[in-house]
Amino acid sequence: MLLNHEHAQTRRLGNCTASQTTHYSILNSYHFLYTSLISPSFLCLFFSAQINELSHVQIPIMLMPDDFKAYSKIKVDNHLFNKENMPSHFKFKEYCPLVFRNLREKFGIDDQDFLNSLTRSAPLNSEAQGRSGARFHTSYDKRYVIKTITSEDVAEMHNILKKYHQFIVECHGNTLLPQFLGIYRLTVDGDETYMIVTRNVFSHRLSVFKKYDLKGSTVAREASDKEKAKELPTYKDNDFINDGQKICIDGENKKMFLEKLRKDVEFLAQLKLMDYSLLVGIHDVEKAEQEDVESEDNEPEEDGESDGGGIGTPPDSPSNTLDSNKPLSPGEFDPAIDVYAIKSNDSAPRKEVYFMAIIDILQHYDAKKKAAHAAKTVKHGAGAEISTVNPEQYSKRFYDFITTILS
Template sequence: LFLCCDAHTPPVRQRDSGLHRLLSIHRTPRVTTEPPAPAPAPAPAPAPTPSTMSSPGATSIPLNALAPKRKTKKKHFVQQKVEVFRGSEPVLSVLMWGVNHSINDLSQVPVPVMLLPDDFKASTKIKVSNHLFNKENLPGQFKFKEYCPQVFRNLRERFGIEDQDYQVSLARSPPLKDEEGQRVGLLLTSYERTLVVKEISSEEVEEMHNILSEYHQHIVTCHGSTLLPQFLAMYRITVENEDTYLLVMRNMFSRKLHVHRKYDLKGSLVSREASFKEKVKELPTYKDTDFRNNMQKVYVSDEEKEKIMEKLNRDIEFLVRMRIMDYSLLLGIHDVERAEREVEDELESSLEEEDGDENGLTPASVSASPEGIASSMNSSKPAGPGEFDPYVDMYAIQSAVGAPRKEVYFMGLIDVLTQYDTKKKAAHAAKAVKHGGGVEISTVHPEQYAKRFQEFIAKIFA
């Protein structure tokens, strides 16, 4: 018979504190209709207390009667939490947790005067087991590994990114998924669109280790003026015995200027046309054949073209030394006139929403100012479409005066972790047999790939 204790009932004074917690009474006890069980053998009853005397129908419950029920409830509670966790995004949660942990630890370590060879092989690991805090978002067990933390810390500094801003950009709000991508792995963008997080393979992690020392020296030599990706960090996240490798880079596109058309150019015309499925997307990625068929051109001044080709040639020399191939030029185009029309349409729609809202508040009027890396971008706010800060949008180039269309171009090299190995040699031989030796195929020797790539890029300018 279960009875509840009234809040005003005097406390029960028992020698056995465990039995005291199980004794409970109520002022109006419930009466069961079950027939009474046979009377057990007489046993010495406990001394009466004020609480038991005030409720003549109260009975005590043996301690061992509730033990199995308490165990069952505890198991059921743990199963509920596992189900809640599986419905969330564990990799993203561990990434945010790991970035916080890493930057906080690095802030306690003095910046080295110079990097040593061991820094390019170093890593930090942390294993979390039986994690009980924030179980709705974080798994109970996970591992987080950061590769070469001092090297990437130095690279972030050379690219003008403060660790605290980097931390806020990735850990303040969850990164956004690229819903339209065809990639097998994750492709994420920080919530303020300044960073890109790309899932890579274990082979690409190995290749990054192979080139990291030379890459760092290349960035030092060119003072950060490069078309190569700006590598900022590399992590391994282990959840449920599955490893996920993530590479963090600066976003080549602008966080403020919308890209209306983009191309992935390799300098080859074999199987280099966007599929129909790709073309129906809101922002498709066109390829070399599409670039020629659309008669697309890049309208920049001769001075800008010379700067671009100087960077490109210097970067490609580095890639050839590293035996890297199969890279692409990512070209994004911002149409200024189209952007102006979009701004006018948004302004009209926002005015209509304000008229219909009695409070006069719209999401734009109450949105918070950006934080993290984006906070440093507010010092020189663009006045309108087509204007940008070259110290922030490092891959952006303004179209020349007198160009047919006023545009902003974003140009950078991507996919630079493919080394010319046995697989590429076999792929080159197979394509040469299929298409003929004189056809421009993408899988060729690094030197040949670089020469063809440079010649193609030089022709995209008007």
């Protein structure tokens, strides 16, 4: 059984369920996993009425215990409009809608902007693949990540949600933990797909040239040859060490980063969570500037005027309107959007921007993990730095390793 509150009452607000617009938003965005034929103009028209209705609804200031068990559903049968793009029968479920709306507020995310990011244009495919074959998409403006998850992940998220919410409230959203913004289930022809939406760790405008997934473990922690063949491989701990890589940030940023990291890993240890990683993305400012110059040199001259009606950038895409009132220099970023970004210090060998956040926190230290720990200990020895260890040991080793890579 996925959830122990499957029959919980759906909270209703006016004539629509809580965050019903978000339902439709994610549904249409995520449907690109099945088809890429949905018209963005259709989405804009479809959601405008929903947003207007919900905007008149007063959202309660205080969350109640039932809000952490609540859900709302949409069920569509014999759906005929635009049926070549949409299935005839589907169901869509949003978990704990008011809780996640409150979390978005704590993270400084406006609901209107959130909906626009997920619905204005098709999500972008990612070549990345996570645990258990998880698939990733980013919103068209690259601000949010849509990831498929398992029913076990959904259950674990429900187990930690109340404490996670409390932690986010107490730290005022100032954390390296994933910013969970919504959990959903889409059912098409009896097949259930679960998904979670988070803020993107990386920037919407500064490209990442190298990335690492760091656990503080050295056993089997190298990128495979298959991984290295990708356009942007995910390297691991031993690769980081062998590259002689360092995160060069100033003393004040280092102090703030480590304080957040310490609180975050202590929280994860309290919840008996382990096997998480620090995702590190590195933007090379000079390399990006050089690529921009080369790109401009290779651009063909335009003949005549363009009406912007082609398939490329939509009229209201980030390249046209994002931060239009705040021009940014190379290597600069808006900290309200790129919340995980830190500039390199003045003595760094290269001018860089680092994006660093904790990911994959839903692994509970259960009997299966204990068995894996025992097996790896037998294979590699008691002193080996294997990744499967108890949460307290994992958090300490993780924190200690991260302190060594900062300079």
